Amino acid sequence: MIDVHCHLLPEVDDGPRTMEASLQLARRAVEEGVTSIVVTPHAYHPYFETQHHDITKEVAHLQQRLDEEQIPLTLYVGQEIRIFGELIDALESGEAHSLAGSRYVLVELPSQSLPAYTESLFFQLQAAGYVPVIAHPERNREFALHPEKLHHLVSAGALSQVTTSSLTGQFGRQVRELALTFISNGLSHIVASDAHNVEHRDFNWLAARQEVINELGEEMWQQQLRFTEAILADEPIAVNPPHLPEKNWRGRWKW
Incomplete structure (x- = not known):
């Protein structure tokens, strides 16, 4: 399996704090059947100062350590980029990284809201040749209350990525149901771990x-x-038109 959202680098954000912890997390990935990981540390996030890190160099160093430890994982460079107005400039200058150098850009939204400029920025990203991939929409309060907003963005060409731990119920029953609902209705297209550590944010x-x-x-x-x-192959992804989710008579999402 390929994991396109994982915080595997040590001492960068809220992922592993040591190289040994990174190696432990990598071993767990192999146990779970993962063969390739796009390493996606936070970028432009208000809580994590990561811009001084040379992500390409650090991923290469971690790959070297994996090879030395005979851990059969192939790593690729990426970032989980917090949405901001100059995102396209950062991508074009190489200051920000898409997923494995592809057209696909993992974009994180605030957990409680949807910035007013999101639609405009996504349009500009696509006009520049990129495809925005919304990270864990099932954990976004605005999408939970107003799934039509996710429907609108996906209908306009965005993709979205659901977290494995959401599907297993780690974030609660409502998040699990929403994750399944988004997948079944064509609003989410990719599953990834968003793994941070083996103690609390595992691959699952x-x-x-x-x-x-x-x-x-x-x-x-x-x-x-x-x-x-x-x-990983930077190939186009053709998806069916999404459907607006509905609730049953008990007020629970249908999938």
Whole structure:
């Protein structure tokens, strides 16, 4: 499996604090069936000063350590970029990194809101040849209350990525149901771990796989795998038109 959202670098953000912790997390990834990881430390986030890090160099160093330890993982450079107005300039200058050098850009939104300029910025990103990938929309309060806003962005060409731990219920029943709802309605297209450590933010790939297969079917899971492969290959991802989620008579999301 390919993981396109993972905080594996040591001493950069809220991921592993030591190289040994990074290696431990990498070993866990292999146990979960992961073969490739796009390493995505936070960028332009108000709580993490990461801009002084040379991410390309640090990923190469971590890859060297994995090879020395005979941990069979292939690493790629990426970032989880907090949305900001100069995002395109940062990408074009090389100060910000897309996923594995592809057209796909992992964009993090504030957890409680949707900035007013989001639609305009996404349009500009696409006009410049990029595809915005919204990180963990199921954990965004605005999308939970108003899924039509996610529907609008996806209809205009954005993709979104659900977290494995959301599917397994780690963030609560409501987040789990919303994650499954977004996938089944074509509002989320990619599953990734957003793993930070083995203690509290693990990969949970095998459990998430079982959840998707049990609730939505094997083909839906295989689609997630194909889409992550397309990201690494920088190939276009063709998705079906999304549907606006509905609730049943009990007020719970239907999928």
